[in-house]
Amino acid sequence: MAGSISLLLFACTAQPLLADKPIKTEKQTIGYEIVTDKLSHPWAMVFMPDGAMLITEKNGKLRYLDAAGNLDPIPIQGLPEIRTHGQGGLLDVTLHPDFESNRYIYISYAERTGNRYGTTVMRGKLKNHTLEESEVIFRLSNKTKSRHHFGSRLVFDNQGFLFITLGDRGDGPRAQDLTDHAGSLIRLHDDGRIPQDNPFKDNSKAKPEIYSYGHRNIQGAALHPASGSLWTHEHGPQGGDEINIPEAGRNYGWPIITYGVNYVIGTKIGEGTHKVGMEQPVHTWIPSIAPSGMSFYTGEQFPQWKGNLFVGSLKFQQLVRLEIDNNKITHEERLLTDKLGRIRDVRQGPDGMLYLLTDERKGKLVKIFPKNTL
Template identity: 50%
Template sequence: MKALAGILLSLCVAGASSAESQTVHDSEAARFTVRVLARGLEHPWGLAFLPDGRLLLTERAGRLRLVGADGRLDPAPVSGVPAVVAEGQGGLLDVALHPQFARNGWVYLSYVAGSGGRVGTELARGRLVGRSLRDVEVLFRMQPKSGARHHFGGRLAFDRAGYLYLTLGDRGDMPRAQRPDDHAGSVIRLSDDGRVPLDNPFRNRAGWLAEKYTLGHRNPQGLARDAAGRLWLTEHGPQGGDELNLLASGANYGWPRVTHGRQYVTGARIGEATSLPGFRDPLHVWGPTSIAPSGLAFYSGARFPGWRGDLFAGALRERMLVRLKLAGDRVVGEERLLVGVLGRVRDVRDGPDGYLYLLTDEDDGVLARLEPAP
């Protein structure tokens, strides 16, 4: 781990703005600078750390990119990536490594695909060999597909037991999030090879899709595991209805029957109430203005002691990073950082070197990391 931290510490792309790396930003619990490691990325979406010090990141257009241990962005994309439909909010989305990647080389990708104008979120894996993916296999295809080009979800995470979770949006068709025979608006749970775990909550329930782990989500795009092994999730709500949730097997998070949000155009209330028996209430709601959360990470490093245990969420609206202070399962503080400094923060990652890494969802997106101020 010390060697890995040393390699990642050396990441610095030629041409990164000296003004960015020298400007000191003040947080309530830390002072930091922003170092841009790579520029010119086309809507980067997901990020993963390889054990040899390199980084993998996705571009929504369909490219999987390598950033070397020396900080240089490999100009040639990784080959072997499945074909994607890069339209609207769709394309190549998240990337995750198998917990035993150092032994098996498996890389997992979420992406949007389909045919005949009907698309949906899919999941595939392949072995990373040099600059290519080998033995690529599709593990999951969302059903039913539709012609909508938004609300794909797409965030990936493994739990401590090695099960894989994939978030799925409602595809812009709200009632689908409550249907037992529809993948839309749910979080699915799979074994690392795509099989359905024996203890999935709806596996043996008639009329239910066995992959479903939770339901009642609008468009979840943040997923992170805490120190206790629990999975936390952020999702895009309507106006004033963005949520932070704690995942629980078989739970129904209410969308669209239960929500704090309102229609964007008319301001009319959506659903029946903000809380109802049988539905799981959010731990935190952003309102009356949404932040459009995407990307989520718990900070666990030693470089920012005042942030240890805090939850960081990217925000597309207001182009910022949000820090949440927790006391158990309660949010007891919120701080908004880097407002308008970098761009639309699409992903946040807790690096193995103790830094915090960000991706911005722009035509000219960046990979950046936060470093303690001198």
């Protein structure tokens, strides 16, 4: 009962910052409200069982927002040393599937060793707004000075395996090197152990944590609600952002094949768009939208959007809605262009609403709600 009351409070909290007019989209009329604008470059969010939220800020702070929409001014304590370095900082956060019983949360972040940086994943138990019993369960091999392409999203699948998305650290050929984690999708048990059925588990010339490779910079990941398969998106160079459904052991081509071109000069990268033994994306964006954040909608508040995939766009400051049929993108709609700012994350709330984070110095948590159907 207490949880239901909390969700109701969260859903009904009155905020002064509302959309002036209903916004008509192709299938749904919507409005929005700013739950808070007191976040500093927020990167990711996760809902807790009682309707409260944990929100990461790139500067290394993990914030708590209660179910009534109140942001605690004191960040969660007990986090490791986190370095903001270019595109790196405190990145994703997720809960263990059995969080209510074990209290484990997982964070990905940029870790420094000397003057080199890489993506690291830690888990710890959240007790009284403090992270306790923390342990690192994954570290990127071969840290570098690069400021680019840290990834990183964290997703548990329906079997309890943890997927960690990584970037190539701005060095494309690393994505084709199976002895290097960079540019790959990682699959682990919840405690960091390597699953026996990982595709390179018994390959002495590969990192056994790797599930798929040839990725440039994966910053969106979500489970398909029907199939349970993992969908990801990654940044292309100039053009060529991709959506993929990664499969075990497959090579997704970067930087040998891509639909993008070199920045500024526009010359071809690699060998073109196709090569035998390398996978084709499910969907591409040309020009790039700079995708970030990704969620399937499964709720009842937006019945016309059920089953759709939502992706945030940093470059065009919009929310992208994608319709899917048999693992193919059949239609795309652009929403909220230039109304909110750079959309960094998108999640469905337990109340069936959509929630967005904007990446800016005074970052916002925004709730999208239905006004009426067209």
